[in-house]
Amino acid sequence: MRHGLTRIELAVAAGVLLFGAGLVLPRVQAARDGAARTRCTDNLRRLGQGCAEFEKANGGLPPRRAGFNNGAPYGGWGSHILPYIGEDAVAKRYSLRHDFFDPVNKAAAETAVATFLCPAAPPGRTVGIQSQASTKSENPDKDTVFSVKAGVSDYIASNGVLIARGGYGLNANAADQMVGNQRQPMTDNEFSPLSKVTDGLSCTLLLIEQAGRPGTWRNGKQTDGAGQFGMSNNARGPWAGWESIAFGAADRATGEVPGRGDATDCSVNCNNWFGVYGFHPGGANVLMCDGSVRFVGPRLDPLTFAYLTLRDDGHLIAPTDF
DSSP, X not given: OOOSOOHHHHHHHHHHHHHHHHHHHXXXXXXXXXXXXXHHXXXXXXXXXXXXXXXXXXXXXXXXXXXXXXXOOOEEHHHHSXXXXXXXXXXXXXXXXXXXXSGGGHHHHTSOOGGXXXXXXXXXXXXXXXXXXXXXXXXXXXXXXXXEEEEBOSEEEEEEEEOOSSGGGGGGOOSSSEEOTTOSSSOBSSOBOGGGXXXXXXXXXXXXXXXXXXXXXXXXXXEEEEOSSXXXXXXXXXXXXXXXXXXXXXXXXXXXXXXXXXXXXXXXXXXXXXXXXXXXXXXXXXXXXXXXXXXXXXXXXXXXXXXXXXXXXXXXXXXXXX
């Protein structure tokens, strides 16, 4: 009478289990990746709806950077659209009359708002900010350095285009590497109406996925250095702060921006400080001004990326071009 398995039978059973796991695990991972991408897409779509509702109610899109060069309280588009994306509780705790890092806003600014987070990106991130109150903040204390561990956003608007000086950059008609930092759908300190987007709402970027901040990510790997502007009040990453940056393609080999100006440059998943960057296989998400969300990958060439960023460059771009 047998009371157990032989070594050969155990080896065969283990082999079958390993083979089965080899078939199942990739499918499980693919399902997780697909679910994260869907939720990320839904977040961008919701942010687009919030921006559109804000535009209708206020005559323009929210400011990408509030307090830019005018002494007003520091903030950005994220803090303005809270009531329009179902975040009423956070909105009630947030004062636009104070800086986002002010003690008045500390609890709100440190909240991890799910709509601003792509579930595919690394969890548990915050952006440390240390700063004194701005000139026009209602906080009378202008000397104390306030600190906040701000909740992050994986989505960002543009405040210009960084482009190579040679190659495709010669077609940008720019005097230097920065192209048109006042020619995006959102602008600084004021509400900009969608009517200024003359290139067409369906082919002008409103927001892009630029996940992973404050970490530095290049070509799928995290590199040394955290934060783009240290702990200053203009550090990018907080959903309540300045959520805009110059967009630009990277040198595919190094991940640095601007790129070389040739076909080796990369617009997607090569640099999370200037380019489109996600933690999805094959690409990342972008939000157009008409509220539609596109998943973009290697087909988004650097010059098209630049044209999509500008609201009035006059280039007609078809949906099949990127």
